[in-house]
Amino acid sequence: MDADAGTIVAICVMALATAFNRSVGYLAMRLIPVTPRVRRVLDCLPGAVLVALLAPGAVHGDRAMLGGLAAAFLAAKLTGSDFAAVLAAMATAAGIRALGLA
Structure with a gap:
């Protein structure tokens, strides 16, 4: 190439x-200076980035992105882990695409 x-x-x-x-x-x-308010903002960044990546596709009808967004939300609520939310979103979106459901 x-x-x-x-x-x-x-x-x-x-x-x-x-x-x-x-x-x-x-x-x-x-x-x-890392005040409690700045710490709260920094703690929210991973979730905000994940939503910023998935939401536009979900809004425009991409079923894999919508499923990934739902899985990320559910995983974040159940585990409280951003890493688990990212893994759940990736696995769900990939699974939906692999099955041809998107």
Whole structure:
């Protein structure tokens, strides 16, 4: 598989942008005192990211995404674990797609 120069440049620019955003976020958080309110916001981020990834597909009729969202919600409520919610969402969405139900 051959990639032209434009593709290579685009990949490099995206990699640099990602590295920049991650490092600036890390450095900025070193300046912010972790108060109880900030801690609550940080604790909510994994769930918010998961919903942000699954909800648009679910709203537009993707049954696998809707099933993944429901499984993530249920797993988070039952276990209280963000990791379990992510695993449940991935397994459910993959299972629905594998069975051809999406």
